[in-house]
Amino acid sequence: MQATNSMISIKGVNKWYGSFHVLKDIDLEVAQGEVVVILGPSGSGKSTLCRTINRLEPINNGAISIDGQALPEESGPLSQLRSEVGMVFQQFNLFAHMTVLENVMFAPIQVRKQKPAAARARAIELLDRVGVGAQKDKLPSQLSGGQQQRVAIARALAMDPKVMLFDEPTSSLDPEMIKEVLDVIVELTKGGMTMVVVTHEMGFAQTAADRVVFMAEGEIVEVSTPEEFFNNCQTERAAEFLSKVL
Amino acid sequence: MNAIIENIDVLLSGFLTTLGLSALAGFTSFFGGLILAGFAISNNPTLRKISMLYVALMQNIPAAAHLFFMIFILPVLGLKAPFFVLAIIGVTIYFSAYYCQAVRSGVNAIGRGQLEASRALGLKNMQTMRLVVLPQGLRNSVPPLINTTIALIKVTAIAGVFGVTELFGTMLQLINVNDSAVIALMLVTGIGYSLITIPAALAAAAVERKVAFNS
Amino acid sequence: MMNVELYDRPGPLERRRIRLWTLVLAIPALAGVIWVVTTLREQGILDSEAWSILTDSEVIVSLLTGLLATLKVAGVTVVLSLVVGLLLALGRMSELRWLSLPTRVWVEALRGLPEILLVFLIYLGVPAVTGLNISTFWALVVGLVLYQSASMSEAFRAGFLALPKGQKEAAVALGVRGFKTLRFILLPQVIRQILPNLVSEMVRVTKASSLGFVIGYTELLLSGEQAIEYLGGQYAVPIFAGVALLYVIVCLLLSWVSRILSERLR
Ligand SMILES: Nc1ncnc2c1ncn2[C@@H]1O[C@H](COP(=O)(O)OP(=O)(O)O)[C@@H](O)[C@H]1O
Ligand SMILES: [Mg+2]
Numbered sequence: 001m002q003a004t005n006s007m008i009s010i011k012g013v014n015k016w017y018g019s020f021h022v023l024k025d026i027d028l029e030v031a032q033g034e035v036v037v038i039l040g041p042s043g044s045g046k047s048t049l050c051r052t053i054n055r056l057e058p059i060n061n062g063a064i065s066i067d068g069q070a071l072p073e074e075s076g077p078l079s080q081l082r083s084e085v086g087m088v089f090q091q092f093n094l095f096a097h098m099t100v101l102e103n104v105m106f107a108p109i110q111v112r113k114q115k116p117a118a119a120r121a122r123a124i125e126l127l128d129r130v131g132v133g134a135q136k137d138k139l140p141s142q143l144s145g146g147q148q149q150r151v152a153i154a155r156a157l158a159m160d161p162k163v164m165l166f167d168e169p170t171s172s173l174d175p176e177m178i179k180e181v182l183d184v185i186v187e188l189t190k191g192g193m194t195m196v197v198v199t200h201e202m203g204f205a206q207t208a209a210d211r212v213v214f215m216a217e218g219e220i221v222e223v224s225t226p227e228e229f230f231n232n233c234q235t236e237r238a239a240e241f242l243s244k245v246l
Numbered sequence: 247m248n249a250i251i252e253n254i255d256v257l258l259s260g261f262l263t264t265l266g267l268s269a270l271a272g273f274t275s276f277f278g279g280l281i282l283a284g285f286a287i288s289n290n291p292t293l294r295k296i297s298m299l300y301v302a303l304m305q306n307i308p309a310a311a312h313l314f315f316m317i318f319i320l321p322v323l324g325l326k327a328p329f330f331v332l333a334i335i336g337v338t339i340y341f342s343a344y345y346c347q348a349v350r351s352g353v354n355a356i357g358r359g360q361l362e363a364s365r366a367l368g369l370k371n372m373q374t375m376r377l378v379v380l381p382q383g384l385r386n387s388v389p390p391l392i393n394t395t396i397a398l399i400k401v402t403a404i405a406g407v408f409g410v411t412e413l414f415g416t417m418l419q420l421i422n423v424n425d426s427a428v429i430a431l432m433l434v435t436g437i438g439y440s441l442i443t444i445p446a447a448l449a450a451a452a453v454e455r456k457v458a459f460n461s
Numbered sequence: 462m463m464n465v466e467l468y469d470r471p472g473p474l475e476r477r478r479i480r481l482w483t484l485v486l487a488i489p490a491l492a493g494v495i496w497v498v499t500t501l502r503e504q505g506i507l508d509s510e511a512w513s514i515l516t517d518s519e520v521i522v523s524l525l526t527g528l529l530a531t532l533k534v535a536g537v538t539v540v541l542s543l544v545v546g547l548l549l550a551l552g553r554m555s556e557l558r559w560l561s562l563p564t565r566v567w568v569e570a571l572r573g574l575p576e577i578l579l580v581f582l583i584y585l586g587v588p589a590v591t592g593l594n595i596s597t598f599w600a601l602v603v604g605l606v607l608y609q610s611a612s613m614s615e616a617f618r619a620g621f622l623a624l625p626k627g628q629k630e631a632a633v634a635l636g637v638r639g640f641k642t643l644r645f646i647l648l649p650q651v652i653r654q655i656l657p658n659l660v661s662e663m664v665r666v667t668k669a670s671s672l673g674f675v676i677g678y679t680e681l682l683l684s685g686e687q688a689i690e691y692l693g694g695q696y697a698v699p700i701f702a703g704v705a706l707l708y709v710i711v712c713l714l715l716s717w718v719s720r721i722l723s724e725r726l727r
Binding site: 054056075076079080081082083084085086087089091092093094095096097106107110111152155156159 | 357359360362363364365366367368369370371373377378381382385
């Protein structure tokens with residue numbers, strides 16, 4: 001039986017790239033309002049797992065559902081479901097041909113059919129909240145990486161998602177910009193948003209996560225609270241990983 | 247020099263015919279290329295294959311062979327039309343493939359992240375196509391489209407040897423009767439083509455610099 | 462194929478809808494094909510007797526001889542354009558303004574001209590100015606080289622500009638100077654880099670060599686025309702189809718080689 005408060009449910013998921021087994025029997029439940037941080041060496045399948053949650057990567061078998069609804073196979077209903085799942089990418093992926101403000105207003109108008117005036121007011125509010133309101137009429141290419149990533153977060157929030165997925169949101173940022181983006185994400189965790197965050201920021205995992213998922217070679221090796229994971233991990237692989245990153 | 251001055255009106259009319267031929271053939275080729283590109287970026291695998299097959303065949307047959315077919319072989323089959331019209335059709339069959347490739351290369355230059363961001367926000371396939379892929383892809387396509395058009399203008403010169411009295415054909419006729427002015431006539435003809443192609447090439451280069459989104 | 466996935470992987474319903482559309486579109490397409498075939502048959506173009514001309518050994522030999530001539534022109538043109546193109550690229554990148562400026566004007570001017578004009582410039586212009594006769598082969602080759610070398614010089618220049626600056630500085634520091642730096646350090650890398658580009662130029666030149674047809678050099682297209690002239694109009698379509706197919710095969714092979722090279726060198 002599925003727990004009533006389970007927001008993301010991943011059951012028995014396997015995925016292959018050709019003959020390469022990227023995801024091996026993945027089971028994971030994320031409760032409503034929970035913040036789950038996925039850690040693991042690079043190439044272990046963290047991004048792939050994150051991207052299967054909104055079916056940017058299709059899976060070979062297993063089942064994924066969001067808020068009790070299984071991921072649809074057809075693109076129409078799939079789009080509907082994706083509109084409720086925000087996603088933030090490592091490379092920001094802001095629309096290059098739109099201004100910052102247009103980026104944020106875009107999906108609410110096109111997908112939610114909001115009135116432009118309403119979408120605009122909300123977009124400005126969100127841009128101010130992430131601290132880039134002053135840049136609203138610039139093109140993405142005129143912004144620093146940290147600013148672009150904050151716009152990307154605002155763009156995702158503008159859809160009032162039930163879930164936010166972050167795939168290494170700070171990995172392509174210069175060190176001095178990492179904090180400004182992490183601050184925005186930490187702020188979100190306090191607001192009760194359900195979040196899955198793939199990251200290499202151990203400090204963030206320690207302070208902001210409700211649970212830590214450790215992956216290696218396509219498997220979930222360990223799931224525990226941050227205190228347990230960082231002070232008293234159960235597996236050798238996790239210990240080895242921690243000895244390298246801490 | 248005299249040969250030029252005496253025949254300036256004929257040369258001018260040849261130049262205008264080149265412009266007209268290029269404009270008409272350019273228009274129909276561009277239109278054909280858009281249809282082929284539409285096939286190439288559709289979600290129907292059969293249409294994609296048809297587009298690929300057309301391009302692979304037509305692009306690899308030389309322009310002279312296309313015009314040879316239109317002007318020498320079609321009449322044998324009993325299809326008769328003015329050379330000018332046949333030249334437009336021949337150029338169109340050839341250049342549709344190139345315009346298609348120009349648009350495709352523009353679409354291919356879009357980062358996959360742009361598409362993923364659009365999908366992740368909940369846009370449907372057709373919305374992603376219309377609002378993200380086409381605005382960026384067509385913009386990327388402008389420089390190759392201009393360059394293709396330059397190539398088309400130069401290829402229309404081949405129609406001159408197949409009986410169309412555009413600029414190059416006019417030159418050949420004038421050379422026939424003024425064989426002392428060969429070099430002067432060729433120089434003037436060359437200038438005629440350069441007047442169109444060089445500004446266009448400069449424009450393509452300028453647009454290319456402007457269009458480049460940095461990702 | 463497209464490099465970017467423009468669509469989500471379709472679900473079963475969507476796949477069925479796509480197949481349905483294919484069927485709907487196939488109906489008018491099929492009607493068109495039937496119309497074309499019946500028209501062609503009425504004209505007697507689909508006569509197997511006419512098409513069997515393509516198995517005639519004399520026709521095969523003459524078309525293949527034409528193809529050989531085409532490849533000869535293309536090969537010689539590419540090799541010469543490579544040398545001239547390199548010189549033009551070096552000239553244009555030179556720090557001597559009296560050298561770089563005229564080279565630049567030359568390259569830009571030639572790239573704006575129709576190849577057929579350049580071929581005629583040699584074919585008619587050389588005898589007119591010097592009184593010497595020039596063979597159709599060399600008129601064609603030199604005319605094409607005028608254009609191709611200008612175009613290749615741009616490829617060379619892009620190749621040189623893409624080299625890391627340190628390469629040249631390292632060479633200078635090692636005491637390798639001028640010509641030797643170029644010959645042993647820079648050039649091999651540039652050639653390696655633009656090799657796929659050069660093979661695809663070969664496709665361009667193979668097609669451009671069909672201009673031999675208009676000045677009377679018997680390459681593939683002209684040998685096809687001569688065969689039609691000799692055999693008669695009822696063989697026009699089969700022979701043209703044979704000629705076109707040979708061009709397509711050669712060009713596709715060259716494009717394929719170019720693609721393989723660019724993948725290998727990446
Ligand atoms: N499209 C793909 N095709 C083939 N292999 C892939 C593809 N995407 C990722 N991989 C491989 O899958 C593995 C997991 O990748 P990824 O999920 O990006 O790892 P992580 O995010 O943990 O670094 C890697 O070994 C990667 O090389
Ligand atoms: Mg990753």
